[in-house]
Amino acid sequence: xxxxxxxxxxxxxxxxxxxxxxxxxxxxxxxxxxxxxxxxxxxxxxxxxxxxxxxxxxxxxxxxxxxxxxxxxxxxxx
Numbered sequence: 874x875x876x877x878x879x880x881x882x883x884x885x886x887x888x889x890x891x892x893x894x895x896x897x898x899x900x901x902x903x904x905x906x907x908x909x910x911x912x913x914x915x916x917x918x919x920x921x922x923x924x925x926x927x928x929x930x931x932x933x934x935x936x937x938x939x940x941x942x943x944x945x946x947x948x949x950x951x
Contacts, residue, residue, distance in 0.1 A: 875923075876903045876904060876906050877904075877906070877923070878904060878906055878923065878924055878925035878927075878928050879922055879923050879924060879928075879944050879947075879949050879951075880922070880924055880925075880928040880931060880932070880940055880943060880944055881924075881925055881927060881928045881931070882947070883904040883906070883925045883927075883928075884904065885901045885902060885903050885904065886901065886902040887899070887900075887901050887902075888900060888901075888902070904925050905925055905926040906923055906924065906925050907923075907924060907925075907926070907929070908921060908922070908923050908924075909921070909922055909924055909929060909932075910922075911932065911937045912937070913937055913938070913941060914937075914938075915938050920937070920941060920951055922940070922941075922944070922951070928940075
């Protein structure tokens with residue numbers, strides 16, 4: 874599963890871990906991405922969305938139909 878939010882577009886951040894001896898190694902910070910299933914009443918079906926924690930709160934606030942419209946405007950197939 875790609876660690877990318879379909880609604881907000883959040884992706885992993887990349888950087889370096891620095892040890893006590895100051896040796897640098899690559900690492901990544903993954904966003905809190907979860908797969909959620911919502912009932913999409915307009916199409917009479919369930920939709921499975923990969924959303925960050927912030928996007929889940931956004932869907933709760935604006936509704937599933939508006940969220941799916943935004944996701945489709947970004948070019949993601951739902």
